[in-house]
Amino acid sequence: MRYLLFAVLFFHPTAWAQEPRAKLPVPSEAALAESARVVAEVYKADYEKAKTPAAKVELAKKLLTEGVATKDDPPGQYVLFRIARDIYSQQGDLPGALEAVRCITAEFTVDAMQLKVDAATAAAKASKPAKAQLACAEQLLSLVNETVAADQYPHAKSIAELAVVCARGAESVELIKRATLKAKEVDDIAAAFLAVQQARETLDAKPTDPEANQAVGKFLCCVKGDWPRGVSMLALGSDNDFKAAAILELEAKPDSLKVGDAWWKVSESLEDLGKQRTQMHAASWYRRAIPMLSGLTKAKVESRLKSLPDATDSPAPNVAAAVKERDFGFSNVWINETYKTTIRKVGRSWVETSHTTGKVTLNYVEVDRNEKYVELFCVERKHKMRLLKSGKADFDGKGSWQWISNGHWEK
Structure with missing residues (x-):
């Protein structure tokens, strides 16, 4: 019996690109210490001139640029990136610090999430004006979503707490409310994650187990907001309403109205965050269907959409990057x-x-x-x-x- 399957490169220009260059290991402590000495010597005058916060940020930019240009000295490059990250963090410039972390992770094999959390913690605790506190809080909330998407809940909790602190420093009532709600949401998601651990273990041994697929799929979709991963599990799940909605969504050419109606029906049996997540997901399908609707059906859909909060208020984590990585x-x-x-x-x-x-x-x-x-x-x-x-x-x-x-x- 012959059954030959092979991959075909199909409408994917990047598929012909070369394999990405392997990342380097972090240099030894001795090599890093020597490079730090050289950097201190070479940029001594720049350090001495950088007296104000703005001047220090400019120094960080210069070191980061030099690091990107350094291609033949891994220890030197790593040190330049690391010092730039530290200066940015000390000045409360979280976007700059995270850019330095991105440069490090692009070249070296490191724990990217830990580096981001460390940079965020330092930047959040740095003294800075209200405007900078506002920008830092917004960046922290984005990082919370990233840590939740990666199931890094201890990190997510600590970053969420820092976001609340920065929001208070910014004296923004709206931002304080969002950050506080985000911190509570992280606690709820973390608790729900622990509750499905047994089901996750079951799926390792029995990937098609209905009860386990239902539990984990419901967590991913209704708690975490990770519909790309969760829907296929719900299609194998034990709840008929969830299963029916998931199968409709996974059809080759899904009917947007039917999918929206199916998820709205599911939402009516849920409460709190799960209800909100599911109705927002149904809304995404309804919006695709609206141009083709008319009469009473259109009025029903528009009424349901108006009953929902603004999509920008949805606390669903941004899982796009995580999905892309997978x-x-x-x-x-x-x-x-x-x-x-x-x-x-x-x-x-x-x-x-x-x-x-x-x-x-x-x-x-x-x-x-x-x-x-x-x-x-x-x-x-x-x-x-x-x-x-x-x-x-x-x-x-x-x-x-x-x-x-x-x-x-x-x-």
């Missing part, structure tokens, strides 16, 4: 030459189409993705399949993985 560079089109079918990613689901008839023959839900493979679950046949980074496939038809090499089954 893409791992896989092709979205795979061709089975033996059976003349193509498996293609459509939205957040996958479909298998016959080359002969052009019709969809099978539907798949993505249940996992990492650096090595994308794992799919076939809705109709109830089997699992892994699309490997190597361009081959790993097919589970009878409960055990069978690896494919050169188009042949291997025992």
